Structure formats: structure tokens, C-alpha cells
Amino acid sequence: MNPAPSSEYLNGLVVELRKLPCETGWVEFKENNPNPEDIGEYLSALSNSAALHGKANGYVVWGVRDGTHEVTGTTFKPAQTKKGNEDIESWLLRLLNPRLHFHFYEITHDGQPVVVLEIPRAEGRPVQFQGVEFIRVGSYRQKLKDNPQIEKDLWRVFDTTPFEELIALPHADPADVLSLLEYPAYFELLDQPLPTDRDKILSRLADDRLISPDSAGKWNITNLGAILFARNLEEFKHLGRKTVRIVVYEGKGRLKTLREQPIRKGYAAGFQGLLSQLNALLPRSEVVDHGVRREVPLYPEPALRELVPNALIHQDFSVTGSGPMIEIFTGRMEITNPGSPLIETGRFLDSPPRSRNEALASFMRRLGICEERGSGVDKVVAETERHQLPAPLFERPDGFTRAVLFTHRPFREMDRADRLRACYLHACLRYVEREPMTNASLRARLGISEPNKSMASRIIADAVFDGLIKPEGPNQGKKYASYIPSWA
Numbered sequence: 177m178n179p180a181p182s183s184e185y186l187n188g189l190v191v192e193l194r195k196l197p198c199e200t201g202w203v204e205f206k207e208n209n210p211n212p213e214d215i216g217e218y219l220s221a222l223s224n225s226a227a228l229h230g231k232a233n234g235y236v237v238w239g240v241r242d243g244t245h246e247v248t249g250t251t252f253k254p255a256q257t258k259k260g261n262e263d264i265e266s267w268l269l270r271l272l273n274p275r276l277h278f279h280f281y282e283i284t285h286d287g288q289p290v291v292v293l294e295i296p297r298a299e300g301r302p303v304q305f306q307g308v309e310f311i312r313v314g315s316y317r318q319k320l321k322d323n324p325q326i327e328k329d330l331w332r333v334f335d336t337t338p339f340e341e342l343i344a345l346p347h348a349d350p351a352d353v354l355s356l357l358e359y360p361a362y363f364e365l366l367d368q369p370l371p372t373d374r375d376k377i378l379s380r381l382a383d384d385r386l387i388s389p390d391s392a393g394k395w396n397i398t399n400l401g402a403i404l405f406a407r408n409l410e411e412f413k414h415l416g417r418k419t420v421r422i423v424v425y426e427g428k429g430r431l432k433t434l435r436e437q438p439i440r441k442g443y444a445a446g447f448q449g450l451l452s453q454l455n456a457l458l459p460r461s462e463v464v465d466h467g468v469r470r471e472v473p474l475y476p477e478p479a480l481r482e483l484v485p486n487a488l489i490h491q492d493f494s495v496t497g498s499g500p501m502i503e504i505f506t507g508r509m510e511i512t513n514p515g516s517p518l519i520e521t522g523r524f525l526d527s528p529p530r531s532r533n534e535a536l537a538s539f540m541r542r543l544g545i546c547e548e549r550g551s552g553v554d555k556v557v558a559e560t561e562r563h564q565l566p567a568p569l570f571e572r573p574d575g576f577t578r579a580v581l582f583t584h585r586p587f588r589e590m591d592r593a594d595r596l597r598a599c600y601l602h603a604c605l606r607y608v609e610r611e612p613m614t615n616a617s618l619r620a621r622l623g624i625s626e627p628n629k630s631m632a633s634r635i636i637a638d639a640v641f642d643g644l645i646k647p648e649g650p651n652q653g654k655k656y657a658s659y660i661p662s663w664a
Contacts, residue, residue: 181347186283186292189347189392193237194245201225201312202234205242210252212259216268219278219295219303221310221317226297228311228330232343232396233297239290242315249288254280273304277413299342300334300494302327339493340535341385344402344412348395350378353387356397356412357405358445362386365444365543384539399493400535406442418499420450420488424457428505443488447545454480457504459583474583475509476559479568483556483579485546487513489537495575507585512578521570521577523663524553525604554608557601561621566590567598587622595635598622600644603661612648612658 181189193203202225204218215236222234239250259267269275281292302309302320309320311330320327345356353359359377362384363370371377378395381387386401402412410416420439426432435457439450460471487500492515503510518530531537540546553570560568560581569580585594602621603613611617618632619625636659639645648658 181281183283185347185349185392185394186281187285188394189235190237190240190283190285190290190292192392193235194240194247196245198243198315200229201314202229202231204236204312204315205240205245206236206238206250207241207248208238208250208252210238210254210257212257212264212267215264215293216271216305217308217310217317218293219268219272219276220305220308221312222295223276223298223303224309224320224330225312226295227299227333227337228326230333231297232346232390234295236293236295237290238293239285239288247286247288247290250291251289252291253282254291254293255282268305271306273307274301276303297342298330298334302330338535339533340398340400340403342399343388343396344399344415345397347390347392348387348397350374350395353378353381353395353397356407357381357386357401358407358442359405361445362405365545385535400539402442403536404442404444404539406440406445408440409442410440414496417497418491418493420446420500420502422450422454422457422502422504424504426506428507430503444540444543444545447485450484451477451480454484454502458509459504475581476563476565479556479559479581482546482552483511483581485540486552487511487577487579489533489540489546490517490531490577491515492532498576508580508582510578510580512573512576514576516572516575517570517577521572522600524570525557525601526608526661526663554605557605561602561605564623566594567601569597587624592638595622596639596642596644599635599639600661603639603645603659607660607664612660613645614656614658 196203202222204222218236222236226232226234238252239248240246241248254264257264265280276296278296279294281294283290283292310317311320311323311326313323313326320330348356354374354377359381360370362381371380378387381401382389385398386405387395387397390396397412399415402409402415403418406412406415409419422437422439423433424435426434437453437457439446439453441449455473455477459474461474484502491500491513495514498514500513503512515532518532519527537546546552556568560566564584566582566585571578571580598621599618602618606613606617615629615632615636618636619629622632624632636645640647640659643662645659646662648660652658
């Protein structure tokens with residue numbers, strides 16, 4: 177959980193807000209007036225207005241006179257205020273949709289009691305109070321539906337403000353920024369020297385939008401900064417459940433968990449550690465090579481280096497309570513991330529990837545953690561072919577994306593679905609390499625000997641019948657027949 181801001185910070189915030197020439201769409205000054213219904217409407221209006229104005233938070237300040245911004249003090253005490261028999265905070269929270277993590281802070285400012293209500297900006301959709309959406313127009317609180325142009329502008333903000341630019345932790349002191357972020361990893365991964373001056377470190381982090389200055393002279397840690405370089409993601413509310421979990425099961429089902437390992441560091445700072453943990457937990461086989469006995473992984477590491485970053489980059493961060501997960505079973509491993517894929521799973525290999533989180537994807541590419549766009553799934557399929565493994569499976573269970581890798585399985589143990597999937601992905605891989613699939617290339621892919629080429633022919637015929645592939649030419653002969661994906 178985020179620590180409560182210090183009294184020093186809150187007093188500094190009030191000083192900065194009082195410097196504003198007048199009330200804005202995201203700030204309201206009051207002397208008293210603790211009416212619960214009014215506060216609820218302000219929560220909706222200021223949250224929506226903060227989003228519209230590109231602010232991380234909106235504020236109501238009691239104890240400061242409107243117009244002159246003179247500190248007068250207030251008799252409002254939110255901790256002692258009730259609506260009926262219910263505490264005001266719980267009453268307000270219950271009537272907001274979606275719920276907001278707002279906070280009342282009671283401080284002494286210039287010797288007077290002052291209350292600051294900090295309201296986080298709306299994300300994804302307007303905030304409602306008692307089923308009604310409000311907005312600030314100038315210094316007036318109005319219903320959003322009565323201002324159609326403002327409503328359009330607000331929805332445009334929701335559509336264009338990426339997850340990475342939102343705030344993971346507001347109002348951090350410089351020391352807090354450096355303690356919460358694994359900043360040495362930032363410079364190491366970029367192959368740059370670590371500055372000895374704290375201000376230069378902060379300036380570099382700000383240049384890459386990992387942090388941003390706030391309205392009180394401190395720092396906001398952005399979602400991009402936290403998700404990539406957090407020392408511990410659980411220090412950031414909303415991101416704690418985005419830690420990567422590695423789960424090892426006994427057998428082929430989820431009945432018995434043998435081990436669960438969360439990776440709490442940010443995705444960039446903890447990536448090498450994630451791969452090390454994963455390789456330590458994955459089963460290995462023993463081979464004898466030129467008289468030397470050695471262990472080899474059951475899954476090709478280049479495939480893991482593609483699929484794991486893909487799960488991190490392409491997840492839908494708006495899906496709460498769920499994060500990327502790597503599950504290890506007997507005979508297979510599954511890599512799952514929240515969010516349905518933006519393209520059809522059958523076109524993963526040939527289509528350039530579309531990411532919900534372009535800034536995150538771009539930064540991960542810049543750090544060398546993932547490859548250039550468009551080559552990842554090609555490499556996964558190529559690696560499984562090179563190691564004579566069953567073809568990977570790409571699924572879209574409700575609201576999620578899943579990639580499944582399998583350990584070695586002889587051809588005779590593959591079922592029809594395994595063989596057709598291998599045939600289709602082989603045709604796709606050959607097509608993007610500007611080559612058609614042939615009976616000979618499929619035999620090489622599946623380890624079928626030349627005398628058994630009729631087995632490959634049956635697989636090809638089944639794939640054509642199922643609409644997965646098609647003949648390259650309409651009148652080609654059987655002896656030199658070649659095939660391409662059905663969508664080509």
C-alpha cells in the first residue's frame with residue numbers, strides 16, 4: 177500500500193494550490209459546507225475534470241476562502257462525520273461507480289484546521305455518484321450529460337491516455353523515488369554510466385517518463401516507471417497483482433501445487449531473474465553427447481525469451497486482480513496474460529503485433545528484452561520445429577491470452593489436432609519465408625521418413641479439408657504439389 181503523505185507534503189500542497197489564480201476544473205476551495213451529497217458530487221466532478229485537464233488528482237480544500245484563498249480554518253471533521261449511521265467515507269465509497277481511492281487529510285495550516293480531499297483522476301470511464309456523472313464547468317458543478325461537447329472530449333481523453341502515463345504513486349520525495357525504483361538497472365540495461373548526482377538520476381528518469389513532477393514540487397512515479405523498474409510491485413496499489421507468478425503442478429492438472437514463485441520486481445529490472453527462476457523450475461532431460469553426459473532443457477530458451485515478454489507487454493492492465501502467469505505441468509507449460517488478443521490467434525505468426533501498451537513495448541525493445549516487432553511468434557514456431565517438438569498452441573480463453581509449449585512427443589503419439597496444428601503453422605512459417613509447404617518439408621518437420629510419405633499426404637489432405645491450407649496453384653499435379661495458408 178502507498179504510504180500516507182507527510183504533513184510537510186500536505187502543507188506544501190496547500191501552498192501550491194492557493195497560488196492558483198482562481199478555482200479550476202480540478203480544485204475547489206471551501207470554508208465549511210460538509211454536506212455529504214455535495215461531497216459525493218464533487219468527487220465525481222473533480223475526478224472527471226482532473227482526467228480532462230491531464231491532472232493526476234483533483235482536490236477539495238476546506239478552510240480556505242474562495243476568491244482570496246485566505247486561510248480561515250474549518251469546522252469540518254471528516255473522521256467524525258456520518259450520513260445516517262454510516263461513516264461518510266464508506267457511504268461515499270458505496271455510491272461511487274467506479275470506486276475511487278480518495279482520501280481525506282486533516283492538517284494544521286498557518287495555525288488553522290484545514291481538510292484536504294485528494295481525488296484520483298477518472299480512468300477508462302467517467303465517475304458516477306448515485307448513478308449520475310458530474311463535471312466542472314469553470315467554477316460550477318454540472319451534470320456531464322448536459323455538456324455533450326465536454327463529454328466527447330472526456331471520452332477522447334480516455335481513448336488516448338495510455339496506461340503507462342497514469343500515476344502509480346503520487347507525491348514521492350526524491351529519496352522515496354530512489355528507494356522504490358531499481359534505478360541502477362535502468363542505467364545498466366541502457367549501457368549508460370550511473371550518475372553520482374541524485375538530481376541527474378531523477379532528471380534522466382523524468383526524461384523517459386518513468387517519473388513526472390507533481391504540483392507540489394515532488395515526484396509522481398508513473399505506471400511505466402513502476403511496472404518496469406519497481407523493486408517490489410506490491411509497493412504500488414493497483415500493480416501488486418501484476419507480479420509474474422510461476423506455478424509448478426504435479427501431473428497434468430491443477431489439483432496439486434508443488435511450488436509457486438512470484439517475481440515481485442518490475443518487468444525490466446527483474447527479467448533476467450525471472451528467466452533464471454523459470455529455467456531452474458523447468459524439467460530437463462539428460463543426454464550423452466560424444467561420451468559426455470549433460471542436461472538439456474525440455475523447452476528451447478529462445479522460445480521462452482519470446483513468449484514471456486509477449487505476455488508482459490500485451491496484457492490488458494485494466495483487468496484487475498489478475499496478472500501474467502507461467503504454469504508448468506507434466507508434458508507442457510502455459511503462459512497466460514490478462515486480456516483477449518487484438519488479432520486472431522491463427523494469425524499470430526504472420527501479422528505484426530498490435531499492443532495495448534505501445535510505450536511499454538517500445539521501452540522493452542529498447543532495453544533489448546524483446547525482439548523487433550513481427551518476428552516473435554515466427555521464432556517460437558521455428559524453434560519448436562528445430563527441436564522436433566509439437567507445434568505451440570495459442571488460445572483465447574474468456575478474457576485472456578494463452579500460449580502453450582509441449583515437451584517432445586513422438587509422431588505416433590500426436591493426435592489429429594496436434595498434427596493439423598503443426599501442418600498449419602509450418603505452412604505459415606514457410607509462407608512468411610517466401611516458400612510454399614511441400615510433402616517433403618512437412619515430413620522433415622514431423623520426422624516422417626520418405627517411405628511413409630503417405631502419412632504426410634493424409635495430414636495435408638485433412639488440413640485442406642478443414643480449411644487451414646490450400647494448394648498454391650489451382651491445377652498443380654500431385655507429385656510436386658505445394659501448399660500455402662488458406663488466408664494467403
